[in-house]
Amino acid sequence: xxxxxxxxxxxxxxxxxxxxxxTLNNSLIEKIKERSQMKQAYRRKxxxxxxxxxxxxVLSVSAYxxxxxxxPKQVAEHFGDQLLAEAFDSKDAIEINQSKNSGDxxxxxxxxxxxxxxxxxxxxxxxxxxxxxxxxxxxxRQDGEPMPSTADDExxxxxxxxxxxxxxxxxxxxxxxxxxxxxxxxVIDGVMxxxxxxxxxxVFADRGVYLAxxxxxxxxxxxxxxxxxxxxxxxxxxxxxGAALLFDLPLATAKADEEKAESYLKKLLNPxxxxxxxxxxxxxxxxxxxxxxxxxxxxxGETIADSIKEVTYDDSGNIVYTYENRSATILLENLxxxxxxxxxxxxxxxxxxxxxxxxxxxxxxxxxxxxxxxxILDEENNPK
Amino acid sequence: MNTDELIELVKxxxxxxxxxxxxxxxxxxxxxxxxxxxxxKAVELRRKLDVSxxxxxxxxxxxxxxHQNHRRKLAWxxxxxxxxxxxxxxxxxxxxxxxxxxxxxxxxxxLRTMLENAASQLDDKIKLPLYMYYTADMTVxxxxxxxxxxxxxxxxxxxxxxxxxxxxxxxxxx
Numbered sequence: 001x002x003x004x005x006x007x008x009x010x011x012x013x014x015x016x017x018x019x020x021x022x023t024l025n026n027s028l029i030e031k032i033k034e035r036s037q038m039k040q041a042y043r044r045k046x047x048x049x050x051x052x053x054x055x056x057x058v059l060s061v062s063a064y065x066x067x068x069x070x071x072p073k074q075v076a077e078h079f080g081d082q083l084l085a086e087a088f089d090s091k092d093a094i095e096i097n098q099s100k101n102s103g104d105x106x107x108x109x110x111x112x113x114x115x116x117x118x119x120x121x122x123x124x125x126x127x128x129x130x131x132x133x134x135x136x137x138x139x140x141r142q143d144g145e146p147m148p149s150t151a152d153d154e155x156x157x158x159x160x161x162x163x164x165x166x167x168x169x170x171x172x173x174x175x176x177x178x179x180x181x182x183x184x185x186x187v188i189d190g191v192m193x194x195x196x197x198x199x200x201x202x203v204f205a206d207r208g209v210y211l212a213x214x215x216x217x218x219x220x221x222x223x224x225x226x227x228x229x230x231x232x233x234x235x236x237x238x239x240x241x242g243a244a245l246l247f248d249l250p251l252a253t254a255k256a257d258e259e260k261a262e263s264y265l266k267k268l269l270n271p272x273x274x275x276x277x278x279x280x281x282x283x284x285x286x287x288x289x290x291x292x293x294x295x296x297x298x299x300x301g302e303t304i305a306d307s308i309k310e311v312t313y314d315d316s317g318n319i320v321y322t323y324e325n326r327s328a329t330i331l332l333e334n335l336x337x338x339x340x341x342x343x344x345x346x347x348x349x350x351x352x353x354x355x356x357x358x359x360x361x362x363x364x365x366x367x368x369x370x371x372x373x374x375x376i377l378d379e380e381n382n383p384k
Numbered sequence: 385m386n387t388d389e390l391i392e393l394v395k396x397x398x399x400x401x402x403x404x405x406x407x408x409x410x411x412x413x414x415x416x417x418x419x420x421x422x423x424x425k426a427v428e429l430r431r432k433l434d435v436s437x438x439x440x441x442x443x444x445x446x447x448x449x450x451h452q453n454h455r456r457k458l459a460w461x462x463x464x465x466x467x468x469x470x471x472x473x474x475x476x477x478x479x480x481x482x483x484x485x486x487x488x489x490x491x492x493x494x495l496r497t498m499l500e501n502a503a504s505q506l507d508d509k510i511k512l513p514l515y516m517y518y519t520a521d522m523t524v525x526x527x528x529x530x531x532x533x534x535x536x537x538x539x540x541x542x543x544x545x546x547x548x549x550x551x552x553x554x555x556x557x558x
Contacts (some may be wrong), residue, residue, distance in 0.1 A: 006550055013499035014518035018412070020419055025398060028420050035427040036387040050485050070524065096396070097438075098522055106523070248395055258489030 007142075010255030011101070025079070072111040072136035075193045079184050080120075084134060084195075097325060101142055102225040102236075103243025107213050110136040110185070112249060114202045123197065125180035131200035135211065137162050139192040143372060146190025155187070157243075159218045160195055164201045164249065165225075167208035169265065175212075175220045203264065206256035209249040210234055211219075215242035264368065286383045290359070291345040300359065301377040308373045311362070321372035328360055328372070336364050350377070357382050385433040394423060397440045403525040404444060404520040408451045410504065418454070422447040438469060438529055444520055450514060495553075502552040513538050514545040 020028075041314055043238060070078070072093070076085035079174035087093060092111040110203045116130040126132065139160065141147060148154035162183070163176035176183075181198035200208050219290070224244035226235045236244045276284070293300050305322045314320050323330045328349060336344050343363050350359045357377040387520040405418040425446045426433060433442055470488075503514055512531065517523045524542070 006553070007544060009495075010499070010514075010518050010546070010549060011552065013496045014503060016406045016519050018403055018406035018415060020398050020402040020416075024416055024419070025394055028423055028557070029394060031420065031424060032390055032427050033387060034422055034428075036390070097440075099521065100394075183511070202407065249394075 033123040083120040102245040108138045147192040149187045165210045202255040203257040203261040205251035211247040214244040294345040304374045385430045400520045409516045432520040441526040510545045513541045
């Protein structure tokens with residue numbers, strides 16, 4: 001049995017399914033509040049033995065701190081962002097320090113902070129959304145080998161996707177890439193640290209926000225994660241070959257803002273299309289005029305006789321047309337409507353420059369035989 | 385550490401502390417007690433507790449200490465009143481396994497119970513790091529911190545634990 005298999009089996013077998021139920025936690029929280037107010041009485045009850053144990057623990061904590069992973073503050077400092085370092089040190093920052101193993105790696109989510117103007121390095125999108133979220137994640141190998149340094153050839157060969165994902169939102173549409181994200185990466189003492197940033201996610205605190213990590217790509221992978229459209233939950237695909245895991249971001253629900261969240265999502269999911277440039281408009285009207293002529297059965301140029309050939313079909317049933325160095329593969333339904341005969345204007349591919357423009361035309365006869373041909377456009381039909 | 389930060393710890397680490405307590409005690413009732421006692425002990429010690437250090441390791445070390453104290457008392461009570469014996473059979477871990485969803489039940493219940501039993505029979509020295517690593521999801525450094533032993537010792541104990549578990553697996557499923 002491989003070590004990895006054993007690791008996996010032990011993790012499964014020994015992971016406790018037992019969880020504290022809500023009422024237990026609530027009653028515990030009440031008790032904590034009560035006891036906190038009885039400081040004096042309890043401090044006197046502390047036994048000497050326990051004090052000594054605490055003292056020992058505190059001593060070893062300080063010794064341990066030196067070899068511990070860097071804090072988000074230190075990581076931000078490493079990237080020369082003193083402003084962000086202070087933000088990670090502030091009361092608004094959430095210190096998480098949770099680790100999970102997946103694939104060959106151990107991932108630690110160190111901390112997260114959100115707000116406006118937190119970083120010395122402004123992202124271009126801050127003009128639109130001034131509030132941003134920053135998080136620090138570290139990655140180390142489970143076998144103890146160091147992560148390749150940024151100067152190493154091996155660096156970046158295993159890319160990682162690290163992104164907040166929002167419960168109830170399709171993760172391939174709402175992730176660090178679409179949320180104006182960016183990241184910095186550094187390898188210090190064999191540990192890779194990644195500082196990610198994107199538009200502020202605290203507004204989604206009441207919906208639930210994950211921090212997803214997967215290996216194999218810098219982008220969201222449908223292989224690594226599954227989205228349950230019914231519940232809005234995102235799950236790790238257990239069969240994924242690389243590393244894949246999810247942390248729940250412990251954001252303060254008080255920071256949730258339904259209105260802001262909705263308006264943000266609306267803009268993100270339905271971006272207003274950019275106005276086409278004059279050049280694009282001209283090109284479009286040229287193509288439209290060509291299509292109109294084809295539709296009306298007008299000649300648009302001279303056909304290269306040799307190029308008239310019956311199309312072939314590939315395994316998927318697509319139409320394949322090849323002439324010299326030109327080749328086109330098109331889905332039949334995209335080319336002809338049912339029952340349509342003659343030349344089609346539904347797909348028009350034109351290429352060329354200067355005075356010579358060629359178009360690929362497709363024709364279907366009454367017997368359903370489809371032929372392709374290359375037409376050299378008449379000069380009057382060239383773009384203006 | 386203030387009260388709010390402590391309450392935050394319940395939310396943040398409650399699940400792994402509870403899971404760890406369950407492995408130690410093997411039943412829900414004792415787990416609920418140990419879990420609560422651990423946090424309430426942390427209330428007393430909160431001045432020594434620093435959020436930026438390692439509160440999870442600290443909480444786990446409290447849980448271990450409380451559990452050991454409790455066992456010592458129980459053993460002493462049993463000596464004077466043997467009828468109040470600890471029902472080992474009823475305390476076997478695994479009664480929660482049936483709550484796993486079908487997707488999670490990759491390991492057969494049999495295999496899981498077998499491994500759980502093997503783990504629970506290990507000596508405390510080896511068992512504690514094993515649970516801390518696999519159940520409470522702690523790093524070697526965190527375990528070293530909580531147990532007050534060097535990281536190298538934790539590694540070697542984990543190695544011994546894995547070796548034993550591997551033997552269990554290889555003997556029972558060739």
